[in-house]
Amino acid sequence: MSPLDIDVAIVGAGACGLTAATALRETGIGCLLLERDATPSGSTALSSGFIPAAGTRWQHDAGVHDSPEAFAADIQAKAKGRAAAHLVKAYTEASAPALDLLARHGVEFELLDGFLYPGHHARRMHALRERTGAALMAALERAAQADVLTEARVVGLQPEGQGWRLTAARPNGATESLTARAVLLACNGFGGNPAMVREFLPEMRDALFAGHTGNDGTAIHLGRGLGAATADLGGYQGHGSWVVPQGALMTWAVMMQGGVQLNAQGRRFHDETAGYSEAAVHVLAQPGGVAWNVFAEPQLALARGFPDFRDAEAAGALRVAPDLDALARLIGCADVDLGGADLAPPYYAVKVTGALFHTQGGLDIDDHCRVRRADGGVFPTLLAAGGAARGVSGDAVWGYLSGNGMLSAVAGGFIAARTLEETLR
Numbered sequence: 001m002s003p004l005d006i007d008v009a010i011v012g013a014g015a016c017g018l019t020a021a022t023a024l025r026e027t028g029i030g031c032l033l034l035e036r037d038a039t040p041s042g043s044t045a046l047s048s049g050f051i052p053a054a055g056t057r058w059q060h061d062a063g064v065h066d067s068p069e070a071f072a073a074d075i076q077a078k079a080k081g082r083a084a085a086h087l088v089k090a091y092t093e094a095s096a097p098a099l100d101l102l103a104r105h106g107v108e109f110e111l112l113d114g115f116l117y118p119g120h121h122a123r124r125m126h127a128l129r130e131r132t133g134a135a136l137m138a139a140l141e142r143a144a145q146a147d148v149l150t151e152a153r154v155v156g157l158q159p160e161g162q163g164w165r166l167t168a169a170r171p172n173g174a175t176e177s178l179t180a181r182a183v184l185l186a187c188n189g190f191g192g193n194p195a196m197v198r199e200f201l202p203e204m205r206d207a208l209f210a211g212h213t214g215n216d217g218t219a220i221h222l223g224r225g226l227g228a229a230t231a232d233l234g235g236y237q238g239h240g241s242w243v244v245p246q247g248a249l250m251t252w253a254v255m256m257q258g259g260v261q262l263n264a265q266g267r268r269f270h271d272e273t274a275g276y277s278e279a280a281v282h283v284l285a286q287p288g289g290v291a292w293n294v295f296a297e298p299q300l301a302l303a304r305g306f307p308d309f310r311d312a313e314a315a316g317a318l319r320v321a322p323d324l325d326a327l328a329r330l331i332g333c334a335d336v337d338l339g340g341a342d343l344a345p346p347y348y349a350v351k352v353t354g355a356l357f358h359t360q361g362g363l364d365i366d367d368h369c370r371v372r373r374a375d376g377g378v379f380p381t382l383l384a385a386g387g388a389a390r391g392v393s394g395d396a397v398w399g400y401l402s403g404n405g406m407l408s409a410v411a412g413g414f415i416a417a418r419t420l421e422e423t424l425r
Helices: 016-029 042-046 057-061 068-078 087-102 133-144 194-200 218-224 274-285 295-303 307-314 324-331 404-424
Strands: 005-011 029-032 123-125 147-149 154-162 163-169 175-185 236-243 261-264 292-295 320-323 347-359 371-372 378-384
Touching: 005 016, 005 163, 005 218, 005 404, 016 029, 016 087, 016 133, 016 404, 042 133, 042 347, 042 404, 057 087, 068 087, 087 133, 087 404, 154 175, 154 218, 163 378, 175 218, 175 404, 218 324, 218 378, 236 274, 261 274, 274 347, 292 295, 295 347, 320 324, 324 347, 378 404
Parallel strands: 005 029, 005 175, 029 147, 175 378
Antiparallel strands: 154 163, 163 175, 236 347, 261 292, 292 347, 320 347, 371 378
16 A cells, blocks of 8 residues: 555544444545454454443334433443543433434344343443344444455554654554544554553453453554543453353343352352442452352343353353252352342352453543643544543443443544544535
8 A cells, every 4th residue: 555645544443433434424524444453343343232322213212211411420320420521421412323323324223121231220222133242343344334454553643744644564564654634543442451451450460351452552552652641541341250261251131130149159249230340350359260150040041142141151151050059069169148139949150250351541532532632732633432542431440331332432433523524624
């Protein structure tokens, strides 16, 4: 590829980048996505693919009463008021229009039914029929119909004239460059960078990283090299239900519908309904850093509605015990105390650990997704969203409300595209 001038370079072809590309497609502004992998996947493909949004037509059709204000209140309640207020307002207000945009381009959403995720007071999770992040990624690629340069890892970003020059490393060791009028960093967090995890998330320094390996802190590195500010670097999404040794995510819906977590001593050790993110820390603090998800027939039926659980079950993760004595033998403890849980035998159990999924801090941005400078200004044509930017979870693990990552990606990509349209016209 020879140096060329384009309107917008989007670094990262995940949910954020593809949503932005889809919105730009409607404006006629040209864009090119630069993707480090051979096939776009990233954190989105590893997620459940559930997007929280408020005041949507899918909610209306289902008789669900919700609003951006109610959504914002839930986010701030979970984060104890420490989430970035300007982004909470911007993202919740953009959530429904962003889904409408994607639906116009063939992404077929359904409102998830049957249970509420921790901290949500309305059913607002929107998903594809397949209920997987991989299916969502495929749908987003079809919607965007954008040019994607794969195997192009951006290693340099610098001002050039009225725009930007990006340098990308290629698999053969060569580097190539291009210039763009504006740049959207939609690439990654830093959960896959052990040094940064040790520095900013010390309680997770020894945790299994279950996110995408591309989360190496590139966006923060590029931004800091330009004098950009960062924020909420202590925020992240953990998960207390990573199946071991099979290596799969088990849905937290089981916990919200009456399941419990027991440690190796057969004891319940936290309130599972508080949230799956902070549950990661609780599980890792138990003997051996493991726990057992214990549940009964109704929860099993619910779990089997999720492809990830079915895969884990097929791999041998699900164990069954006809009574509490048998459950104790399965766990390897003297006896079991369900801690008041109303579960009837037979008991089902899955061994899990706590894991780090993705970070929620990053480059500081304003409510238009423009990157803020450390000196207090903003870069008018350098934007960031999704994993590259600070999210709406505050600066601690317990601030993560279910779906905040996908909210930041999809609503952030939508807002960034709107900002780019206003800036480049």
